Amino acid sequence: MTIQNVLSTSSITKKYGSFTAVDGMSIDVPAGSVFGVLGPNGSGKTTFLGMILGIIKPTTGSFSWFSGSNTYPKGSVGGILEEPNLMPQMNALNHLKMTAHIKGSDENACMDILKRVGLDHVAKKKAGAFSLGMRQRLAIASALIGNPKVLVLDEPLNGLDPNGIREVRDLIKQLASDGVTVIISSHILDEIEKVCTHLAIFKEGHLVDTQTLNDSDSGDTTRLQIQSEDDNLLGTIRNWPFTNSAEQVEAFLHVEIQSPASASTLNNYLHQQGITLSHLVPLRDGVERIFLEKTK
Helix, strand or coil, rough: CCCCEEEEEEEEEEEEEEEEEEECCCCCCCCCCEEEEECCCCCCCCHHHHCCCCCCCCCCCEEEEEECCCCCCCCCEECCCCCCCCCCEEEEHHHHHHHHHHHCCCCCHHHHHHHHHCCCCCCEEEECCCCCHHHHHHHHHHHCCHHHHHHEEECCCCCCCHHHHHHHHHHHHHHHHHEEEEEEEECCHHHHHHHCCCEEECCCCCEEEEECCCCEECCCCCEEECCCCCCCCCHHHHHHCEEEEEEEEECCEEEECCCCHHHHHHHHHHHCCCCCCCEEEECCCCCHHHHHHHCC
């Protein structure tokens, strides 16, 4: 039987005295998703992840992994909570071997895992000489020991430069394509939008919204960002019977079209009208707009 959700929480709550860090959150994480936990600092993201990883005990409520209990089969869930703990004088391969030994996993798989995260060429290099992006990938490699089905990452992009962000983002996408469900917390809106398929928004310990982030299709409509040097683009688009809306946004035109029309049929229609597009990409329902609406 296929498991629809890898994780379900039911009114999970954590209190520290009179302070409620997480208040009654009920969340389902679909198998195969990249599930973003988004919120400002202090919104309860790390506490929530700590509870589902079994590091922090909930005050009330419950959660279950793989439609079972709040414990999970050995090696099925890997996680990094807050700062990765690396020893600067130890090389990358030995870091993984030590982690494998602690977990009781096969140390012979460590080089393959380093290759998986793109660090096999620096296997003998000391962690202290790594860039922040490389250190984060090494920490993710440690979490991948045992070949888990789910990876939980707490703010993996925090403090990284643009290169490091791209490295970790690309790795997360690759892991997802390999079938790993990724639960990732962040306050970097743009990066969440680039990698996540699902989203939960936290504010002051409360779950204020959940969203499914579709690449291009929203029910019977498709949203596209297009551009052309032809001055007739806007008028031509608005005259097309499948166009629901078209508005100028800076240098681009944002268009919503109705099924059965698609990006391809729109492009063909414009070509027939003598208009060539220089830019055509699907639009998501902007995470920034959703976030600002829900946390204001």
